[in-house]
Amino acid sequence: MNRRDFLHTGAAGLALSAAGSHIAEAADKPKRVGLIGTGWYGKADLLRLIQVSPVEVVSLCDVDRNMLAGAAEIVAERQASHKTPRTYSDYRKMLAEKDLDLVLIATPDHWHALPMIAAVEAGADVYVQKPISIDVSEGKAMVAAARKHGRVVQVGTQRRSTPHLIEARDRIIKEGKLGKIGHVEIYCYYHMRARGNPPDVAPPENLDYEMWTGPAPMRPYNPIVHPRGWRAFNEYSNGIVGDMCVHMLDMVRWILGLGWPKRVSSIGGILVDKASKANIPDTQTASFDFGDLSVVWQHRTWGESADPKYPWGATIYGDKGTLKLSVNGYDFIPMGGGKPVHVDVKMELEEYPVDKTEKDLERHVAPAIRGHMRDLLAAIATRGKPVADIEEGHISTASCILANLALGLGRTLTWDSQHGRIVGDDEANALLTRPYRAPWVHPANG
Numbered sequence: 001m002n003r004r005d006f007l008h009t010g011a012a013g014l015a016l017s018a019a020g021s022h023i024a025e026a027a028d029k030p031k032r033v034g035l036i037g038t039g040w041y042g043k044a045d046l047l048r049l050i051q052v053s054p055v056e057v058v059s060l061c062d063v064d065r066n067m068l069a070g071a072a073e074i075v076a077e078r079q080a081s082h083k084t085p086r087t088y089s090d091y092r093k094m095l096a097e098k099d100l101d102l103v104l105i106a107t108p109d110h111w112h113a114l115p116m117i118a119a120v121e122a123g124a125d126v127y128v129q130k131p132i133s134i135d136v137s138e139g140k141a142m143v144a145a146a147r148k149h150g151r152v153v154q155v156g157t158q159r160r161s162t163p164h165l166i167e168a169r170d171r172i173i174k175e176g177k178l179g180k181i182g183h184v185e186i187y188c189y190y191h192m193r194a195r196g197n198p199p200d201v202a203p204p205e206n207l208d209y210e211m212w213t214g215p216a217p218m219r220p221y222n223p224i225v226h227p228r229g230w231r232a233f234n235e236y237s238n239g240i241v242g243d244m245c246v247h248m249l250d251m252v253r254w255i256l257g258l259g260w261p262k263r264v265s266s267i268g269g270i271l272v273d274k275a276s277k278a279n280i281p282d283t284q285t286a287s288f289d290f291g292d293l294s295v296v297w298q299h300r301t302w303g304e305s306a307d308p309k310y311p312w313g314a315t316i317y318g319d320k321g322t323l324k325l326s327v328n329g330y331d332f333i334p335m336g337g338g339k340p341v342h343v344d345v346k347m348e349l350e351e352y353p354v355d356k357t358e359k360d361l362e363r364h365v366a367p368a369i370r371g372h373m374r375d376l377l378a379a380i381a382t383r384g385k386p387v388a389d390i391e392e393g394h395i396s397t398a399s400c401i402l403a404n405l406a407l408g409l410g411r412t413l414t415w416d417s418q419h420g421r422i423v424g425d426d427e428a429n430a431l432l433t434r435p436y437r438a439p440w441v442h443p444a445n446g
Contacts, residue, residue: 034100035060039227045156059094102124103122109237113132131393132393136433154379189303246397254392268283284403330342345364408431
């Protein structure tokens with residue numbers, strides 16, 4: 001090696017060393033985090049993230065100023081710096097700062113698409129709650145935005161990060177203990193649909209109801225709606241199918257390696273609780289046809305569970321055995337008298353004792369959220385796809401939306417996943433994009 005080569009190689013080595021140090025420094029620097037939607041699950045997600053990473057929560061956004069102030073207080077108490085985050089009532093002003101590495105979105109469903117797209121445009125990675133969208137076109141636009149801007153987007157379908165469900169997949173499914181799988185039942189029998197018919201009233205003074213409604217149809221304010229009751233109304237959600245089926249359908253798709261369903265059908269309606277103000281079905285069955293496998297959903301917000309131990313879950317039937325899965329554990333029942341397997345959720349309360357007293361926390365779900373956050377952080381580090389990548393969230397969400405469309409139209413819908421269209425059904429295709437209330441502009445039309 002001559003002197004010139006030595007000097008060139010040495011300079012290159014120094015440059016690489018400096019670059020490596022810069023990358024390491026960036027990796028060690030706490031991520032700057034913002035949360036849009038500071039209600040029940042927004043706080044649950046954010047506080048689990050704080051548990052697994054030395055993030056700095058710098059921004060919070062909510063249209064309910066009481067909820068916002070309460071979230072700022074608990075974040076200041078729980079994060080390492082004990083700094084109180086800045087607070088905003090408009091997510092656009094928060095994102096305009098362009099100083100966030102990661103944005104969490106836990107708004108009502110009708111407010112997922114626009115903030116998520118704006119966040120990736122502002123250069124942030126995103127954790128967005130499920131279902132990702134209120135219509136199919138929103139979801140398609142969200143996937144496109146994530147890819148265009150090269151951002152990592154994790155969806156809050158945290159069954160993919162639930163430790164005992166990962167174990168069931170590896171121990172039972174991957175080892176072939178079920179044999180040939182031909183049918184799956186997914187279900188929810190929780191009495192979770194809002195009851196009663198209180199009169200409409202003026203919105204509370206602490207809530208900006210105009211901004212809360214946003215692109216959704218404007219309807220008179222009702223005390224059922226806020227907080228947490230909005231899922232009872234089609235204006236703001238995809239009902240129990242969008243809330244609960246999406247989790248179980250996504251779990252089954254992940255465990256069995258399924259893509260888009262080929263056909264979707266649904267029956268049901270408001271069959272029992274006709275007196276309630278709620279306008280989502282209290283009873284619904286949906287069938288997702290994956291070709292050589294059928295997945296059938298059922299929910300009832302009345303009556304008894306088919307299996308009291310599995311009020312919300314999935315049952316996978318094989319010719320060698322049956323596997324029951326839920327957020328609380330799993331059961332494998334082999335055919336022919338083999339030894340059954342039962343596993344309960346591990347709640348990690350000793351590892352994370354603050355979980356014992358945190359208000360409204362689903363303690364059995366906290367380990368899954370932590371796992372989901374770790375998976376997101378790993379994907380951010382490698383710029384790879386997380387386990388619940390936005391495209392997977394779109395498939396599961398859109399499939400549930402198609403079930404609701406099939407119910408409303410009263411017919412089976414055949415899905416062309418390559419073109420994102422319903423085959424031979426102009427009326428149904430027109431429903432893939434829901435009109436936005438002015439002045440908001442749908443991302444499919446922007």
